[in-house]
Amino acid sequence: MVNFAGMRRYEDSYKQKGLRRQLVDSIRQKGITDENVLTAINNIPRHYFLDTAFEGIAYEDRAFPIGEGQTISQPYTVAYQSQLLELKPFEKVLEIGTGSAYQACVLAELKVNVFTIERQKRLFDLIKQFPFKSKYPTIRFFYGDGYEGLPTYAPFDKVLVTAAAPQIPEKLLQQLKIGGKMVIPVGGQEVQRMLRITKISDTEYDQEMFDNFSFVPMLAGKKS
Numbered sequence: 001m002v003n004f005a006g007m008r009r010y011e012d013s014y015k016q017k018g019l020r021r022q023l024v025d026s027i028r029q030k031g032i033t034d035e036n037v038l039t040a041i042n043n044i045p046r047h048y049f050l051d052t053a054f055e056g057i058a059y060e061d062r063a064f065p066i067g068e069g070q071t072i073s074q075p076y077t078v079a080y081q082s083q084l085l086e087l088k089p090f091e092k093v094l095e096i097g098t099g100s101a102y103q104a105c106v107l108a109e110l111k112v113n114v115f116t117i118e119r120q121k122r123l124f125d126l127i128k129q130f131p132f133k134s135k136y137p138t139i140r141f142f143y144g145d146g147y148e149g150l151p152t153y154a155p156f157d158k159v160l161v162t163a164a165a166p167q168i169p170e171k172l173l174q175q176l177k178i179g180g181k182m183v184i185p186v187g188g189q190e191v192q193r194m195l196r197i198t199k200i201s202d203t204e205y206d207q208e209m210f211d212n213f214s215f216v217p218m219l220a221g222k223k224s
């Protein structure tokens with residue numbers, strides 16, 4: 001469990017910066033070409049988002065547990081989804097699955113306005129105490145069920161789902177602007193296909209299919 005309480009010091013050493021540069025190089029080699037996304041990953045100390053027990057391996061390209069049975073996504077996956085969103089500064093982006101808030105901070109580094117929802121109260125409460133998030137005052141955090149989206153703040157230019165959806169949630173499609181895009185892993189428990197949906201009109205959508213990934217499930221309802 002990540003523990004933000006107490007006297008934890010947030011320090012970004014030369015060693016950690018160096019490991020992060022290597023991580024960015026490895027993500028580039030795996031096929032990420034969007035330099036803005038790579039710069040965002042380079043700018044964010046990922047070890048801040050992890051329990052101190054993982055500090056030494058925070059820059060390995062893999063997912064880690066963040067408590068409550070959830071994970072911080074693999075950096076390659078974060079970069080992959082961020083690249084597919086084709087973000088432009090000041091866009092309104094809805095993220096489903098705040099988790100550690102790492103992906104939300106990557107989005108904020110890309111200068112978009114982030115609205116992020118988490119269904120687990122304990123994770124939501126942890127993020128409230130996370131000091132690093134004050135670097136990104138434009139991120140808005142919500143405790144709720146991502147299947148409902150955020151009708152009050154809709155429509156969104158982009159929607160990013162960071163949990164495995166059994167199918168595309170209808171309400172999230174409704175909350176997209178015409179011309180807006182949703183990036184979402186859709187499939188079963190074990191493996192999901194990354195999809196990018198573009199909203200052509202209120203009733204027409206274009207769907208593109210990308211690689212397979214494995215996310216934790218997108219579950220209905222809030223958990224207290």
Ligand code: SAH
Pocket residue numbers: 070071072073096097098099100101102103104117118119120123144145146147162163216217218219220221
């Ligand atoms: N974006 C996160 C990845 C978190 S893993 C990060 O960068 O760390 C997926 C997260 O989605 C988990 O925290 C899980 O609790 C959350 N989640 C699953 N179903 C959800 C739903 N219906 N609404 C909101 N969050 C959900």
